[in-house]
Amino acid sequence: MPDSDLHAVAFPTLDPSEVEGIAQCHLTTHERYSDGDVIVEAGDRDFKFYVVASGKVEIQDVSGDEPVVIRIHGPGEFTGDVAHLTRRFAPMRIVARGDCNVHGVTSDAVRQIVNLHPDLGDIILQAFIARRQLVRSSGTFTGLRVIGSRYSQDTFRIRDFLARNRVPFTWLDLEGDERVRELLTSFGFDEDATPVVAWGTKLLLRNPSDRAIAEALGLRQPLEQVVYDLVVVGAGPAGLAAAVYGASEGLNTLVLERTAPGGQAGTSMRIENYLGFPTGISGADLADRAMLQANKFGARLPVPTPVHGLSFENAYCVLHLDDDERVLAKCLLIATGAEYRRLAVEDCARFEGRGIYYAATPNEALLCRGSDVVVVGGGNSAGQAAVFLASSARQVTLVVRGGDLGRNMSSYLVRRIEETENIEVMLETEVRRLAGDGHLAEVDLACRTTRETRTLPCPAVFSFIGATPRTGWLPAEIERDEKGFLRTGLAVARSPQWTLARQPYLLETSRPGVFAAGDARAGSVKRVASAVGEGAAAIQLVHEYLKEM
Numbered sequence: 001m002p003d004s005d006l007h008a009v010a011f012p013t014l015d016p017s018e019v020e021g022i023a024q025c026h027l028t029t030h031e032r033y034s035d036g037d038v039i040v041e042a043g044d045r046d047f048k049f050y051v052v053a054s055g056k057v058e059i060q061d062v063s064g065d066e067p068v069v070i071r072i073h074g075p076g077e078f079t080g081d082v083a084h085l086t087r088r089f090a091p092m093r094i095v096a097r098g099d100c101n102v103h104g105v106t107s108d109a110v111r112q113i114v115n116l117h118p119d120l121g122d123i124i125l126q127a128f129i130a131r132r133q134l135v136r137s138s139g140t141f142t143g144l145r146v147i148g149s150r151y152s153q154d155t156f157r158i159r160d161f162l163a164r165n166r167v168p169f170t171w172l173d174l175e176g177d178e179r180v181r182e183l184l185t186s187f188g189f190d191e192d193a194t195p196v197v198a199w200g201t202k203l204l205l206r207n208p209s210d211r212a213i214a215e216a217l218g219l220r221q222p223l224e225q226v227v228y229d230l231v232v233v234g235a236g237p238a239g240l241a242a243a244v245y246g247a248s249e250g251l252n253t254l255v256l257e258r259t260a261p262g263g264q265a266g267t268s269m270r271i272e273n274y275l276g277f278p279t280g281i282s283g284a285d286l287a288d289r290a291m292l293q294a295n296k297f298g299a300r301l302p303v304p305t306p307v308h309g310l311s312f313e314n315a316y317c318v319l320h321l322d323d324d325e326r327v328l329a330k331c332l333l334i335a336t337g338a339e340y341r342r343l344a345v346e347d348c349a350r351f352e353g354r355g356i357y358y359a360a361t362p363n364e365a366l367l368c369r370g371s372d373v374v375v376v377g378g379g380n381s382a383g384q385a386a387v388f389l390a391s392s393a394r395q396v397t398l399v400v401r402g403g404d405l406g407r408n409m410s411s412y413l414v415r416r417i418e419e420t421e422n423i424e425v426m427l428e429t430e431v432r433r434l435a436g437d438g439h440l441a442e443v444d445l446a447c448r449t450t451r452e453t454r455t456l457p458c459p460a461v462f463s464f465i466g467a468t469p470r471t472g473w474l475p476a477e478i479e480r481d482e483k484g485f486l487r488t489g490l491a492v493a494r495s496p497q498w499t500l501a502r503q504p505y506l507l508e509t510s511r512p513g514v515f516a517a518g519d520a521r522a523g524s525v526k527r528v529a530s531a532v533g534e535g536a537a538a539i540q541l542v543h544e545y546l547k548e549m
Contacts, residue, residue, distance in 0.1 A: 006130050006133060006134060007130075007134070009126050009127060009130040010127050010130035010131045010133075010134055011071065011073075011077060011127065011131075012077075012123055012127055013076040013077055014051060014076050014077070014078065014120075014123070015076065018120050018123070028103045028104060028105050028109070029048075029103070029104040030053075030101065030102075030103060030104075031050075031101070031102050031103075031104050032099070032100070032101050032102075033055075033057075033096035033099070033100050033102070034096060034099055035096055035097060035098050035099065036095065036096065037095065037096040038093060038094070038095055039057060039094040039095065039096060039102070040079070040090050040092075040093065040094040041090065041093055042060075042062045042063070042089075042090055042091060042092055042093045042199070042200070043089050043090060043199060043202075044089065044090040045089055045090075045218055046106075046107065047083075047089075047090040047107075048104040048105055048106060048107070049078065049079060049080040049084055049104070049105040049106075049107070049109075049110045049124075050078060050079045050080070050094070050102040050103065050104055050105070051076075051077075051078045051102065051103040051105070052073050052074060052075050052076065052077055052078070052100065052101075052102055053075065053100075053101040053102060053103060054075055054100060054101045055075075055096065055097070055098050055099055055100025055101060056072050056073065056074050056096075056097040056098060056100060057072070057073050057079065057094050057095065057096055057097060057100060057102065058071075058072050058073075058094070058095045058096075058097045059071040059072070059073065059079065059092050059093070059094060060092060060093040060094075060095060061092060061093075061140075061141055061142065062092075062093045062200050063091075063141065063142040063143050063144070063145075063199055063200050064142040064200065065200075065201075067093065068140070070092060072097065078124070078127075079094055080110070080124075080128065081128045081131045081132055081135075082128045082129065082131075082132050082292055083218075084107045084110045084111075084128070085107070085110065085111060085114070085125075085128070085292060085295045085296055086291065086292065086295050086301075087107065087218060087221055087295070088217060088218040088219060089217055089218040091135075091143075091168075110124070111295075111296065111298065114296055115296065115297070125292075125296070129289075129292070135168060136168065141168055142170050143167065143168030143169045143170060144162060144167060144168070144169040144170070144197055144198070144199055144217075145169065145170050145171075145172060145183075145197070145198045145199075146158055146159055146162065146169050146170070146171045146172065146195060146196075146197055147172045147174070147180055147183065147184060147194050147195060147196045147197075147198070148171075148172075148173075148174060148194040148195030148196070149173070149174040149175060149194065149195075150173050150174075150175055150176070150367055150439075151175070151354055151438055151439045152194070152195060152353075152354075153352065153353035153354060154195050154207050155171075155194070155195040156353035156354070157210070157353060158195055158197060158208070158210075158213065159171055159363055160353075160359075160363055161210045161213060161259065161260065161304075162213070163361060163362070163363040164259060164260035164261075164262065164266060164267070164284070165214075165219060165260045165261070165303060166284065166288050167217060167219075171366075174191060174194060184196070186201075187201075187204055189204075189206070193206050193207075194207075195207055197213060210259070210304050211304055211322070214302075214303055214304055219302070219303045219304075220302040220303055220304065220305065221300075221302050223254070223300075223302065223305075223325065223327060224300075226252065226328075227316060227328045227329065227330060228252050228253065228254045228327065228328065228329045228330070229246070229251040229252045229253065229329070229330050229331065229542075229546065230242070230246045230251045230252070230253045230254070230329065230330070230331045230332075230333065230539075230542055231253075231254045231255075231256060231317065231319060231327055231329035231331075231332050231333070232246070232253065232254070232255045232256070232332075232333045232335055233255075233256050233257075233307050233319070233332070233333070233334050233335065233336055234255075234256075234257060234263065234334065234335035234336040234337055234470070234518070234520070235255050235257035235260075235261040235262070235263065235287075235291070235301060235303075235335075236261075236262060236263020236264065236265060236266070236335060236336075236337045236518055236519070236531065237262075237263065237265050237286075237287075237290070237518065237528045237531040237532045237535065238333075238335040238337070238517040238518030238519075238531040238532065238534050238535035238538075239255055239257070239263070239333070239335035239517075239518070239535060240255075240261060240262075240287065240290035240291060240293075240294060240532075240535065241290070241531070241532040241533075241534075241535030241536045242333050242335065242517065242535035242536070242538050242539055243255045243290075243294035243299040243301065244290060244293045244294045244297065244299070244536075245535070245536045245539040246299065246539050246542065247294055247297035247298050247299035248297040249539060249543070251539070251542070253294075253298070253299040253300070254299070254300045254327065254329075255294070255299060255300065255301045256302075256305040256306075256307050256319065256321070256327070257301065257303050257304065257305060258304050258305070258306035258307070259303070259304055260287075260303060260304075261287045261288075261290070261291045261301065261303070262283055262284060262286070262287030263287075263337045263518075263519075264283075264337060264338070264339070264340075264381065264519070265283040265286065265287070265528050265531075266283040266284055266286075266287040267283055267284075267358075267359035267360070267361055268282065268283035268381065268384050269282050269283070269360065269361060269384060269385075269388040270282060270384055270387070270388065271283055271286065271384075271528060272412065273410065273412070273527075273529075274286070274528050274529055275529055283528075284361070286528070305321055305322075306321065306322065307319050307320065307321060307473055308320050308321065308322070308473055309473055309475070310332070310473065310474055310475055310478070311475065312477070312511070313328075315330070315513070315549060316328045316329065316330065317329045317330075317331070317332040317513065317514060319332075330513070330546060330549060331513050331514075331515070331542045331545055331546065332513065332514045332515065333514075333515045333516070333517060333535075333538050333542070334471070334474070334478075334486060334509070334514065334515070334516045334517075334520055335516070335517050335518045335520065335531075335535060336469070336470035336471065336520045337469075337470060337518055337519040337520055338467035338468055338469045338470060338519040338520060339358070339467070339468055339470060340358050340377075340381075340463055340464055340465060340466065340467065340468075341463075341465050341466040341467070341468050342463070343356070343376065343431050343434075343461075343463050343465065345431050345432065345433065345434055346433070346434070347434050347435075348434065351434055351436065351439070351440045351461075354436075354438065354439040354440060355434075355436060355439050355440020355441075355458075355459055355460055355461060356434070356440065356460075356461050356463060357460060357461070357462050357463070358462070358463055358464070359385075359462075360375070360384075360385035360388055360389055360462050364460070364462070365388070365389060365392045365393075367459070367460060368389075368392075368393055368459050368460040369392045369393070370392070370393070370394050371393055371394055371458070371459050371460065372393065372394055372395040372396075372397070372456060372457060372458050373389055373393045373395070373396055373397070373458060373459070373460045373461070373462065374396075374397045374399055374431070374443055374445070374456065374458050374460070374461045374462070375389065375396060375397070375398050375399065375461075375462045375464070376399045376430075376431060376461060376462065376463045376464065376465055377399075377400070377463065377464030377465050378400040378401065378402055378405065378407065378408050378409060379408045379409055379464060380408075380409055380410055380413060381464040382398065382400075382409075382462075382464040383398075383409045383410070383413035383414070383416075383417060384413065385462050385464060386398045386417055386420075386423050387413070387416050387417065387420060387423070389462070390420050390422050390423050393422070394422065395422050395424065396420075396422060396423045396424070397423075397424050397426060397445070397456065398417065398423055398424065398425045398426065399426050399429045399430065399431065399445060400425065400426065400427050400428075400429065401428070401429070401430050401448070401465075402427065402428070403427050403428050404427070405417070405425060405427065426445060426447075428447055428448045428449050429445050429446065429447050429448065430445070430446060430448060431443060431444070431445060431446075431461065432444045432445065432446040432453060434461070439459070440458065440459055440460065440461065441457065441458070441459065442455055442456060442457050442458055443455070443456050443458045443461055467519065467526070468484065469483070469484045469485045469486070469519065469520045470520060471484050471485070471486060471520055472484070474486075476497075477497050477510065477511045478497075478509050478510060478511055478514060479492050479495050479497055479509065479510035480522075481522045483522075485520060485521060485522035485523075485524075486509055486516040486520055486521050486522055487509065487510065487522050488504070488506065488507050488508055488509055488515070488516050488521055488522070488523075489504055489505065489506045489507065489508065490503070490504070491522065491523075492504050492508075492509060492510040495510040497510035497511060498510055498512070499512065500512050505541040505544065505545070506537070506541065507521070507534060507537065507538050507541055508541060508545075512545070513545050513549075515538045515541060515542065517531065517534035517535045517537075517538045518531040518534055518535065519531065521534070
């Protein structure tokens with residue numbers, strides 16, 4: 001969409017009847033401000049959505065060194081963005097310009113408007129999405145500042161967490177940015193204190209954990225002490241689909257995700273074979289939209305909330321989280337997906353985040369621009385990564401253990417790889433050695449048939465080999481196959497764990513009321529569309545089980 005059209009969608013003007021529609025929600029306040037009054041401070045929680053009745057309000061970006069005016073809203077225009085639905089903190093400051101009158105609406109009421117008043121809700125929702133797109137595409141919004149070395153695993157961890165959770169940020173590299181030392185001095189830190197996370201001149205966090213960042217930004221809210229109708233573990237395509245369908249059908253739904261929405265699919269830069277997106281869509285955009293949909297219908301998605309164990313009390317599932325926190329559920333959907341295996345090479349763990357990566361996104365590509373990189377794997381994820389990296393790397397070497405690139409990769413990707421000049425494919429090849437002083441510098445590649453070894457200077461290896469299901473946290477009551485994938489349906493009908501007279505439902509595990517969908521399920525098709533379908537289908541089975549209860 002051209003920027004002019006995007007601006008029109010992002011900044012509509014409501015007519016009086018639309019404003020009256022908001023007032024009829026009975027959750028509005030009428031507020032008056034004088035020139036210079038701060039209506040909302042960036043970083044505020046539980047901030048309101050405002051419709052300007054008279055006067056003007058100014059939207060300011062205060063994430064950099066000096067405030068920058070982003071937009072001035074006049075009568076009939078409104079403030080806000082997707083943070084109202086996702087329960088995150090206010091990204092901008094709102095200041096009165098002249099005397100002004102505004103209608104204030106709580107975030108809970110905004111959710112009601114979006115769901116109960118479709119015409120008005122669509123205008124608001126489309127504006128929120130367009131505003132976030134403008135922020136991401138502008139290149140001028142500083143967002144959080146992450147200060148740290150490109151060779152620090154913690155710096156990479158923080159950048160990866162923010163990028164995967166779609167939090168705008170600017171990375172200041174110790175090795176490549178002259179402003180870093182001066183900025184650190186102004187914060188009262190030296191280089192040894194990095195990585196540091198800052199918002200403007202505040203929110204100074206020194207090497208924070210993912211959870212500390214999430215709590216500071218409002219990504220992770222306190223969990224309600226209730227028995228949920230449905231808890232979904234994992235926010236990949238299957239888990240997000242279940243959250244959307246479950247919440248939209250009235251189930252009190254909670255999604256527990258250890259890192260970020262999207263799963264493996266969320267790290268794909270271009271999904272071209274997903275129905276309805278002929279020009280393709282990035283995994284991050286797909287996950288972003290799905291998360292917004294789930295929040296719109298009232299599902300809760302606090303991140304990060306890693307699940308460490310599962311037990312059972314009477315008919316309830318008990319999920320065990322950090323700090324002895326527990327969550328109770330009538331039904332459980334396991335959608336934890338799978339993760340790529342580590343390379344069976346010495347020092348692999350030492351180079352993770354310092355040259356070994358398991359995703360190829362702009363976050364990783366920034367570290368190897370103009371360099372030679374290696375992509376390991378023969379499936380679609382490896383193919384998509386190779387094509388994406390070819391646009392910024394000098395040379396991409398695609399290392400495939402098998403002898404046929406088309407065996408596990410879609411034909412459209414094979415053709416694209418063959419047509420890309422700076423991608424070299426090495427079949428029957430594997431990584432034998434990694435070397436470097438503090439960060440990856442070179443890689444040895446060995447041909448499995450000739451035994452010949454080739455050494456490449458290389459700052460980055462992207463690994464997409466095999467899949468290990470994330471099911472190790474589950475108890476013995478949940479039956480798995482020899483590879484750790486979850487058995488469901490008729491495969492567990494004769495399991496000693498199955499206690500009911502009826503047959504298990506199609507996606508039901510060996511424990512009644514516990515379902516599985518997506519890549520963690522034995523026999524699943526490893527595609528985004530099938531994962532979404534399983535997540536949606538699981539909700540019908542959840543309803544059937546709840547009727548039994």
